[in-house]
Amino acid sequence: MTTSWLALTLIAIGVFLVMEIVAWAAHKYIMHGWGWGWHESHHEPHEGLFEKNDLYAVVFAIFAIGLFALGTFAALPIVTAIASGITLYGLFYFIVHDGLVHQRWPFRHIPHKGYAKRLVQAHRLHHAVKGREGCVSFGFLYAPPVEKLSAELKSSGRVREEQGERRPTN
Known part of the structure; x- marks a missing residue:
């Protein structure tokens, strides 16, 4: 063939x-x-x-x-x-x-604009919840608008910072 x-x-x-x-x-x-x-x-x-x-x-x-x-x-x-x-x-x-x-390899870059910044922000919002329930943004290379994810998280009431806990660094 x-x-x-x-x-x-x-x-x-x-x-x-x-x-x-x-x-x-x-x-x-x-x-x-x-x-x-x-x-x-x-x-x-x-x-x-x-x-x-x-x-x-x-x-x-x-x-x-x-x-x-x-x-x-x-x-x-x-x-x-x-x-x-x-x-x-x-x-x-x-x-x-x-x-x-997650900065798991030596090259360190924190994006300050565009797609890469939105991707990092969306994934941080994914990690803003303790445990497996109530998380947002499950994609790895696509990130929904951060404003939408923030509103979804806020309405769930499960954000880590509200519980006085620190987000993982990885």
């Missing part, structure tokens, strides 16, 4: 875009649901390089590696393009979420 490089590139880009929806749903319904046992580490202060929540990245990586293997050994370039889109999303997640938002 031959497919043009343009078609495969478009498939990879499409999968990359769809991954934000997949990640949003996984974050809201798995990580803040039955998978809270791993994700809780991300909402609490921690020491060291890794947190239990990083196991989710391992799961997604194993899935992508499996798709790469299937696409390669079964000569299915479309499957390899899908794996490429998932991997590209993982790379952006690592750079934007772990790097820019």
Whole structure:
């Protein structure tokens, strides 16, 4: 089966875009649901390089590696393009979420304007709630308007600062 490089590139880009929806749903319904046992580490202060929540990245990586293997050994370039889109999303997640938002790697930059600032603010609002209930903004690369998220948080009455607690630094 031959497919043009343009078609495969478009498939990879499409999968990359769809991954934000997949990640949003996984974050809201798995990580803040039955998978809270791993994700809780991300909402609490921690020491060291890794947190239990990083196991989710391992799961997604194993899935992508499996798709790469299937696409390669079964000569299915479309499957390899899908794996490429998932991997590209993982790379952006690592750079934007772990790097820019949580400052988990040495490059330190705090954005003061535009999309990056809104993304950081939205994720801080996500962490403004103690526990898994009442959080806002579950996307990793898309951030709803901060004003909307702030109003949603305020109406929930679950903001950490109102309870006199400090937000995690990670």
